[in-house]
Every structure is written in C-alpha cells, then in structure tokens.
Amino acid sequence: ETGVTQTPRHLVMGMTNKKSLKCEQHLGHNAMYWYKQSAKKPLELMFVYSLEERVENNSVPSRFSPECPNSSHLFLHLHTLQPEDSALYLCASSRQVTLNTEAFFGQGTRLTVV
C-alpha cells in the first residue's frame, strides 16, 4: 500500500465508450501524475498537475482528458479510444513538482480497448 489508490483496477471498453479512471492519494502531496505503461516500452509521462494546475501535457491525444478537482484526486477521462491505447495507466504523486522529490505510484488500471 503506497497511499495512492486507483480505480478501477481493470477496464474493458469499446472504442465508442466514455469512461473515467480515478486516482486518489492520501499522502498530502501537492503533485500528481498520469503515466502510460505499454508492453515493451518505457513508462511515458502523460500529464502533471501541481496544486490542481496542469503543468505538463506531454503531447497526449485529446481523447485523453485529465481533471484534477483538488490536490488529492486526479481523473483521466477517456473517449473514442483506439486499440493501441490499451495499456496500464499509472497514477503517481509526489510532495512537490520540483527536483529531488520521490514519486509514489498507484497499482494502475489495466485498460483494454476493444
């Protein structure tokens, strides 16, 4: 248990569906992140939020839409996804969005797009 909780753990969705991934951290951190982990690829940073403000959008397609209503919660809204979007989506948090802060990861949501 790292203090970062993601739901659901598994999700299967069709290409026309709309779904959301949820992340919650209980660590009092100010920064939250979405990463994508695909088979045989390094982890890819998707979005970074610091105190509910988005500070990074790493060239992610608009079919992925993040939302950070407060510093403890982070969502990833999904719509009209493609099969190649199937991956493990990991949420992480850190004390600050600054140098030398350690990131703590959630267990991930395994997403399958059919």
Added chain:
Amino acid sequence: ELKVEQNPLFLSMQEGKNYTIYCNYSTTSDRLYWYRQDPGKSLESLFVLLSNGAVKQEGRLMASLDTKARLSTLHITAAVHDLSATYFCAAGGSNYKLTFGKGTLLTVNP
C-alpha cells in the same frame, strides 16, 4: 532530450549468484531512481540517488551513481527467488520530469 537505457532487459539467474543491472543516461541528470514492479502491482520505490558517488544498500540490493559516467548500477548479491520482478531506473533532468528505462525483468531460479 534525456534518454535512459537499461541493460540487460531480461536477466535469468540462479539463487545465490551475483549480478548487476546497468542504467545509462544520455544527458546531465541530478537524480536517479530505482523502482521495482511485481506483476500486476505498482512501482515500488527502492533507491533515490542524488549525488555523484552516492551508494545505497537495502538487503541484497545496492545502487550506485556515477554522474560523470552517466551511469547507475543496481547490484544484486546472493539472489533469492523473492527478488524476481521488473526493475526500472529513472533519471531526472533539469525539470521535474522523470525519464524511465524500459525495465529489466529479473527471474531468479532455484
């Protein structure tokens, strides 16, 4: 652009043996992290290395950082089955971003 390369990507070793995983990065980095991931589980932070020459040890794992060579190593001593997992290194650049390696899948056989 910071790039991180780990090798080997796959490592099968016998219990009791020693081995080293290497992590090279392409540009200046002031921090290096090692993570462990078990199948279907989250990434677990193992080590944070923040200065040249830093060495940290936890049980059978020891990590080191040489910023001049742009190299970090994760040394495994007398491996046991419980160490089987995927190990990632990640390097930080001049901003808050972390760039991850592809990971090393370690299998320790009895």
